[in-house]
Amino acid sequence: MRRVPWAILLALFAGLGLGVVYSWMxxxxxxxxxxxxxxxxxxxxxxxxxxxxxxxxxxxLPRAQARLSLIGDPDSIEALNSQAQRMIASGEFTQADQLxxxxxxxxxxxxxxxxxxxxxxxxxxxxxxxxxxxxPPPPSEDLPFQxxxxxxxVETPIVETQAVVDNPTPRPTRTLIPTVGAPxxxxxxxxxxxxxxxxxxxQVIVFNSRRRQVAGAKIIIAWENGQxxxxxxxxxxxxxxxxDFSMSPNVTYALRLxxxxxxxxxxxxxxCQTPGGEDFLGGVKLTFQQP
Amino acid sequence: xxxxxxxxxxALITGIAAGVAYGWIIDPVEFYDLTPDxxxxxxxxxxxxxxxxxxxxxxxxxxxxxxxALFGAQSPSxxxxxxxxxxxxxxxxxxxxxxxxxxxxxxxxxSGINP
Numbered sequence: 001m002r003r004v005p006w007a008i009l010l011a012l013f014a015g016l017g018l019g020v021v022y023s024w025m026x027x028x029x030x031x032x033x034x035x036x037x038x039x040x041x042x043x044x045x046x047x048x049x050x051x052x053x054x055x056x057x058x059x060x061l062p063r064a065q066a067r068l069s070l071i072g073d074p075d076s077i078e079a080l081n082s083q084a085q086r087m088i089a090s091g092e093f094t095q096a097d098q099l100x101x102x103x104x105x106x107x108x109x110x111x112x113x114x115x116x117x118x119x120x121x122x123x124x125x126x127x128x129x130x131x132x133x134x135x136p137p138p139p140s141e142d143l144p145f146q147x148x149x150x151x152x153x154v155e156t157p158i159v160e161t162q163a164v165v166d167n168p169t170p171r172p173t174r175t176l177i178p179t180v181g182a183p184x185x186x187x188x189x190x191x192x193x194x195x196x197x198x199x200x201x202x203q204v205i206v207f208n209s210r211r212r213q214v215a216g217a218k219i220i221i222a223w224e225n226g227q228x229x230x231x232x233x234x235x236x237x238x239x240x241x242x243x244d245f246s247m248s249p250n251v252t253y254a255l256r257l258x259x260x261x262x263x264x265x266x267x268x269x270x271x272c273q274t275p276g277g278e279d280f281l282g283g284v285k286l287t288f289q290q291p
Numbered sequence: 292x293x294x295x296x297x298x299x300x301x302a303l304i305t306g307i308a309a310g311v312a313y314g315w316i317i318d319p320v321e322f323y324d325l326t327p328d329x330x331x332x333x334x335x336x337x338x339x340x341x342x343x344x345x346x347x348x349x350x351x352x353x354x355x356x357x358x359x360a361l362f363g364a365q366s367p368s369x370x371x372x373x374x375x376x377x378x379x380x381x382x383x384x385x386x387x388x389x390x391x392x393x394x395x396x397x398x399x400x401x402s403g404i405n406p
Contacts, residue, residue: 007295011302019310028320033331040324046361047327047338053358054341057348067341070334 037072044071045083052080052098061105068106077103081190088238089196096239101211104187104287182209184217184261188287193272200247200269201283205239206232206257209290213241217288218258223251229258249281261288328363332377335362339374340387343394352401355394368398 023029031038036047048071055064065076073079080103087096184206192203206217215233222228232243247253253267264286272282314320322329330338339359346355356367365373375391383391 005298008298008302011299012306015303015306015308016310016313017306019307019312020314021310022307023311023314024320029315031322031325031329034322034325034329036330036334038321038323038325039327039330043325043327043361046358050338050341050345050358050361053345053349057344067337 036070047071048083049095052102055102056098064102077106091237093239182291184257184288184290186262186264187289189264190285191270192283192285195274195280197283199281202245202247203285204243205287206241207289213239215240219243220258221245221253221255223253257288327361336374336377339371340391343390346394347390352397356398356401371395371398
């Protein structure tokens, strides 16, 4: 009967142990060729911000979805909305708008705002006459948006596109005012449980059909024994289309836009819990948009 | 006797090699909270493409440079150029490459001083 080579087996296992200790503790393989899932939270925010900015520019929702999946958020919409709130709090409204627009598009399954790209007509003109430029901005009444949509940016011939970029259309920055149009639709109603906000805060954000915030929109809120009116745009540091109202506990409210909108009924300040298990009065966030 | 010690030595070296392979390849240490400069080249290139897509619409070179600064110490133009180089070698679409080329040009022209 052959003897078991204990010494050799012992050397093998000792070597195995030494190798594992070396590769895990002494010289672990460096963090290279990593995926966005392992990025630090603030870098993930920047990555998400770039995805939203890219989506705002192209309107390419499948591509944005694929990119968001790389970050590995359990709920991309929630992550986008949460980051948008933080951006609003820190005064970065443009980025907040882009993030909110992407979150909305993910919820709806399509891009619900216009993508600021040159018109096909202008591109055709460029191809025929390379020296031609985009038309000048329209008169002041029409200033808000002279862009028209074209979802075909990816298919745009390179030369033509570059010719357009050489003559970028000026982008107006006028604050929008509400105009008579289709009634506003209540497109989102979210419960906000965030201890950073005042108790019972009712936030209202109003967008026009081009996904731009609308200042000066009159909001009517009513409850059992009273009614009050307030307007968007009084807190421009948060957003031109933003307005808020402080809800009392155990009071049910109904809210609508004076210009005509869906009625958000049955609004009650929700009871939320802190991570430590303490109850506090949460808020509600309503988003209206003109179809 | 010498042959026995030789076998023990071979077993030890084999064990070490297997242990290192296990720790480096099969079950490497997982890292979290990393910086973007550790991202794989294709993710970096896609990030550059995102910035290029946004730049096309925004035409704000300073903003694009700030976005590219995510990758750390390299200059924005070299980050964009690296992304473009990867895109060219990896068969990105012509329109994507054109966007990145435009970004590289803008970053090369960008002085770093906002008006």
